[in-house]
Amino acid sequence: MNRDDVVARDAADPLTPLRELFALPEGTIYLDGNSLGALPRATAGRVAEVVTEEWGRGLIESWNTADWIGLPQRVGDKVARLVGAGPGEVVVADSTSLNVYKVLASALSIAASDAPERRIVVSERSNFPTDLYIASSLCRDRGYELVLVDSPEEIEGLLDRAAVLMLTEVNYRTGYLHDMAAVTARAHEHGVLAVWDLCHSAGAVPVDLGGADADFAVGCGYKFLNGGPGSPAFLWVNPRHVDRFEQPLSGWMGHAAPFEMSPGYRPAEGVSRYLSGTPGIIGISALECGVDTLLAAEAYGGLEAIREKSLALTRLFADLVASRLPGFTIESPLDDAQRGSQLSLSVDEGAYAIVQALIERGVIGDFRAGSIASGSASAGSPDILRFGVTPLYTRYVDVWDAVDHLVSVMDNDEWRDERFWTRGAVT
Amino acid sequence: MNRDDVVARDAADPLTPLRELFALPEGTIYLDGNSLGALPRATAGRVAEVVTEEWGRGLIESWNTADWIGLPQRVGDKVARLVGAGPGEVVVADSTSLNVYKVLASALSIAASDAPERRIVVSERSNFPTDLYIASSLCRDRGYELVLVDSPEEIEGLLDRAAVLMLTEVNYRTGYLHDMAAVTARAHEHGVLAVWDLCHSAGAVPVDLGGADADFAVGCGYKFLNGGPGSPAFLWVNPRHVDRFEQPLSGWMGHAAPFEMSPGYRPAEGVSRYLSGTPGIIGISALECGVDTLLAAEAYGGLEAIREKSLALTRLFADLVASRLPGFTIESPLDDAQRGSQLSLSVDEGAYAIVQALIERGVIGDFRAGSIASGSASAGSPDILRFGVTPLYTRYVDVWDAVDHLVSVMDNDEWRDERFWTRGAVT
DSSP: OOHHHHHHHHHHOTTGGGGGGBOOOTTOEEOOTTTSOOOBHHHHHHHHHIIIIIIIITGGGHHHHTOGGGHHHHHHHHHHTTTTOOTTSEEEESOHHHHHHHHHHHHHHHHHHHOTTOOEEEEETTSOHHHHHHHHHHHHHHTOEEEEESSGGGTGGGTTTEEEEEEESBOTTTOBBOOHHHHHHHHHHTTOEEEEEOTTTTTTSOOOHHHHTOSEEEEOSSSTTOOOTTOOEEEEEOTTTTTTOOOSOOOGGGBSSGGGOOSSOOBOSGGGGGOOSOOOHHHHHHHHHHHHHHHHGGGGTHHHHHHHHHHHHHHHHHHHHHHHOTTEEEOSOSSGGGBOSEEEEEESSOHHHHHHHHHHTTEEOEEEOOSSSTTOTTTTOOOEEEEEOOTTTOOHHHHHHHHHHHHHHHHTTGGGSGGGSOOOSOO | OOHHHHHHHHHHOTTGGGGGGBOOOTTOEEOOTTTSOOOBHHHHHHHHHIIIIIIIITGGGHHHHTOGGGHHHHHHHHHHTTTTOOTTSEEEESOHHHHHHHHHHHHHHHHHHHOTTOOEEEEETTSOHHHHHHHHHHHHHHTOEEEEESSGGGTGGGTTTEEEEEEESBOTTTOBBOOHHHHHHHHHHTTOEEEEEOTTTTTTSOOOHHHHTOSEEEEOSSSTTOOOTTOOEEEEEOTTTTTTOOOSOOOGGGBSSGGGOOSSOOBOSGGGGGOOSOOOHHHHHHHHHHHHHHHHGGGGTHHHHHHHHHHHHHHHHHHHHHHHOTTEEEOSOSSGGGBOSEEEEEESSOHHHHHHHHHHTTEEOEEEOOOSSTTOTTTTOOOEEEEEOOTTTOOHHHHHHHHHHHHHHHHTTGGGSGGGSOOOSOO
């Protein structure tokens, strides 16, 4: 296999036309769409329209005339198509952290009512930290214990005592992909509610919340949904739960009739009660453009085609690393069924500097620290070089060239240059 | 007094040059900046830069290179200058509703520790509903009673039992302005914490949180701060409280070291612990442009000059209504010391249709329903026509012309046309 073979794969790839939907900087190989998705070409124009026309000219009337008031549900319905949910089941709102708070609070309310003797919430120590911080807060306030496991195999033994199992479908460090349907089924067999974080899976792997019969889910707008930095997040509630409880962040936009201005809260029917304050119109509008890039893929095979290419990209990456970079260890599962849309590597020393040296060469991946402190989420784990693939715009040749650059960084000892060792605020 | 006199007042007004900072639609008299501030001219360009350059070209590196990571504090420091707070005391984050949740939760934690026998939270029935919904939720979860008063005079008698007094400085319906310093002092004399909502005062009246020695405050970005629809909100915590407790929405951005990715939450020092999830970069950047319009006024007399003009505008409005529209009642306080930056009117019938007829004439105010249901926040109150004045762009002639249009709407019975009686989703 040589570079020409890889270029030929891109030429034959049915998803290739979709790359044109993105404004990618020249000379950059962007392998960090799992952290911040690239800019869709449509976004700048749409955001300008929202700012200049809808806000600037339409002013307050745009709540009606531009249907700003319906935006969280309208974009939510589009997201629903990517995660196996039905119309009216998803809203876009707030951040992932806040949405975890809402859905976990609801799950705990249900558990307290249906199975009050169950007093633990189970999650993984390697879960994305914000999920754990929010869960800790809720568990403390409601008298639950948050029990963190170090491997998926430990979960089973805890289910008989658990109220809620809260997992992220694709691990942010390793890309490990849970079998949502199987895990949810096991949880339900033991009477446990399953809350899923889709931050690293929505838009990257086919998600079937309805098919898996999950209970609650949240997800991120700025990773594979390409919604922009700090984009609003989304949440889903299984229809069988949605009208059972109020969520505690009961702001006016979740009220059944916000403009009645009643002093008493009466929750909206359905998932709209999971709205809280006034929605960020510019941010949700940008997110809609990002979601549209994924819906555009429906004409090219949709998420099944995206998944197939994603696995082919990470497999190519893994094969090239195995053959050309013997000093690196692949930290992502090699089994396709267990691998999300990223490849994570480790190396004996210098992971941070290697990532920086790659960035100087125009190859953007990122670094995630290993066990820098006892009690770290990654205790016992090495520092990680993360490379995400986004099949809408990542080409096979990008993977080839990225590995080429990595070989050069190592062969030339470029990473030893001291300018690559200074940490930024965000690493 | 005739229209020429009013035009002459605009010519002599020192704030007149600031109107050029806004992109106002031709032919519109915009008197709804208390609901959604107008678009600053700088915003479209700045938002385009954030989208195209920082996100599109800078991609993930902009967290460091464009200092996205410091944006909530940087813009918070600018907001601080408008509300009498010091640097490092304010962050921009989330929505007003969510920020009420954070600061009220903290206030209740402090009260539970310092005065556990106090079990009520006092607010006004006429407070903006979302504050009451959030307070109800927290009170229910923590075993407090939310007691709502119907007039400010009833507050005093409750203070000996109260843990927290939660008020909005300027009432959204009537524009009634509390004396923050005096009310806070009375609260403190009785051992009660004072939480202030500045949604209708920040940027419109001089606020002095430090001088008043308030305990906590939140405020809106999209009203007088001109941050755009659904703009992020802000919050302030008195430095004597800020490190005492964690707030419950403890997302990763409020962690002392978010990129350590530790599974255990360790709150950041100071007000940064009131951040939760990933900040919405586009929204905060737009808000910064809006806040900058107010900081630009510092060269023209600042908030003192804005306040003086605001009172002159609403006084002119009130005088014209009194002399030309005898069927209308002024619902805002006529005492300057008690009036925010709006004039609210009521009329025997047709308030909604009158507002719509004015909108068709290019005069944008808004409607707030009165007691449409028993238990309504405005029980016993009439339907309201609200007209906000924003001295940065509202001219004396706008007030004159608005009243002229209102006279025409009434004299011609225009409001009786049935097309003005159909309610929009947002009224």
